[in-house]
Amino acid sequence: MEYLKFVKVYDDLASTTKKLDKTAILASFLRDLEKNGKSEWIYLFRGRVLPDYDAGEFGISTQLVLKAVGASFGISILEVINKFKEIGDLGKVAEYFALKKRQSVLFSSKLQVSKVFDNLKKVISIEGSGAIDKKIGLISELLNSGSPSEVKYIIRTLLSDLRVGVADALLVDAIALTFFSGESEMRLKVEETYDLANDFARVFDAAKKGAKGLESITIVPGKPVKAMLAVKSASLEEAFEICGKPAALEHKYDGFRMMIHKKEGEIFLFTRRLENVTKQFPDIVEVIKKNVKGDEFILDTEVVGYDEKAEKYKPFESISQRIKRKYDIDKLIKQLPVEVNVFDVLYYNGESWLNKNFVERRKLIEKIIKIEKWKIRPAIQIITGEEKEAQKFYEKAIEMGEEGLMVKKIDSPYKQGRKVGYMVKLKPVVNDLDLVIVGAEYGTGKRGGWLTSYIVACRSGSEFLEVGKVSSGLKEKEEEGTTYDEMTNLLKPLIIEESGNEVKVKPRLVVAVTYQNIQKSPAYSSGYALRFPRISAYRPDRDVKEITTLEDIEKEARK
Ligand code: AMP
Secondary structure, three states: OEHHHHHHHHHHHHOOOOHHHHHHHHHHHHHHHHHHOOHHHHHHHHOOOOOOOOOOOOOOOHHHHHHHHHHHHOOOHHHHHHHHHHHOOHHHHHHHHHHHHHHHOOOOOOOEHHHHHHHHHHHHHOOOOOHHHHHHHHHHHHHHHOOHHHHHHHHHHHOOOOOOOOOHHHHHHHHHHHHHOOOHHHHHHHHHHHHHHOOHHHHHHHHHOHHHHHHOOOOOOOOOOOOOEEEEEOOHHHHHHHHOOOEEEEEEOOOEEEEEEEEOOEEEEEOOOOOEOHHHOHHHHHHHHHHEOOOOEEEEEEEEEEEOOOOEEOOHHHHOHHHHOOOOHHHHHHHOOEEEEEEEEEEEOOEEOOOOOHHHHHHHHHHHEOOEOOOEEEOOEEEEOOHHHHHHHHHHHHHOOOOEEEEEOOOOOOOOOOEEEEEEEEOOOOOEEEEEEEEEEEEOHHHEOOEEEEEEEEEEOOEEEEEEEEOOOOEOOHHHOOEHHHHHHHHHHHEEEEEOOEEEEOOOOEEEEEOOEEEEOOOOOOOEEEEOOEEEEEOOOOOHHHOOEHHHHHHHHHO
């Protein structure tokens, strides 16, 4: 199959904002893909060449693309930079130079999807010495043989900024329309299957075989599963209303979510955004091997830092290093020890436990875990329908320095990737939101060279809408938490546009932001602005898909 076919679909998708039209465009192409292509090429519509559960990234900075474009079209990097400043979209910059070059030679594109896909995959996997040059070589090969519009989309794919407006939900709709005529019950099945598999190629293959195909997909240890999400509640009363009485109450630990898998004796650790962090936590691997019975399992847990001397838990921000840092691990384990609090089980010894009720799942947890102080334990829990008892438990959790309470419906199954009201969070009134950084500004004076203020955005469908600019909260010293220096280093490879001392970045980094209140404001694209925002933590464990939505902001603004 020629890559031009994909480009045609990309153009069609970009030409409309209507969801129904987009779904129809994709669905008619999926039939073609089924007959004439490979299932894994479906990832290209999400601007990827790997399934969602694989965190592999192209690792391509703007600088590298500028270089590759210059090298491919035989022009100076300065000329490319100037054009970039003028147009502001590197995909279009590449298209412009390709067009200019192609006019002088007779050119017919024969670029195959398989070639594009394979080269892009290699760009991800190449590591070690000479990696940069090899990556540029692979990209140049594509740029040299692509037509101008093909070149545009190849660059946009590399920069993870495809601009065709296809979110997961749209791909789900398209698969449902292709194989099940868009029937609403089947759409839900497709969505559930996607939440289990986190892999559109697998869902596509399953859907080809009809409803039976979808049912055949289950969770397996070793492959990350999406976590069940919590609904927010404003009071204990509301929490009970959602979960019913009695409900299970647990402490809400201020750590990070970790899914712990065991398969054939091997332990795998995944964050909530499905990133494999096993290498960063050899201490947890040991604890699990020693203290959890069973050959194969998937546990849902919260990992919390503690201060051994003070015998107290620590807030997430003070141990966030444990996720980020990939060197000096042994030293870090001693400095920032963590405890695993197990609160759910999804799979045990050959069987999915998703459809068993929460009380049964909890019983299994208690049976298979050997408690070891400051190492591992089932999450502290009571089951009650008494509001007084619940209130006391809540106060105790806060006294112990925890974030609040989780209230859980006792007869509920586990719904991966969903906010279904089986799990409700309750916190004392702290206004905080999970937002993504979409832009930044360089500081001046002592902070010159660092990106020190950040434009943060919420999510609306597949779009990100700005809600404010935040410049306080980060630290100057590493021991105190995430620093401006660190944030600058994280943001630089994500830059997609630069003008003056402002930059636009790919929406990747999630931060928790506290604020005083939310006001309507024309200054930001969401129509709202946060007053007195402050970054309370950088959240490398959180996915942009899960951040605060425009709907949440509207709700908060009405309070
Ligand atoms: P939030 O991140 O504010 O939406 O709150 C939900 C998160 O609380 C979950 O994703 C977990 O990481 C965390 N959490 C802490 N303690 C528990 C618990 N006992 N049960 C479930 N989640 C918990």
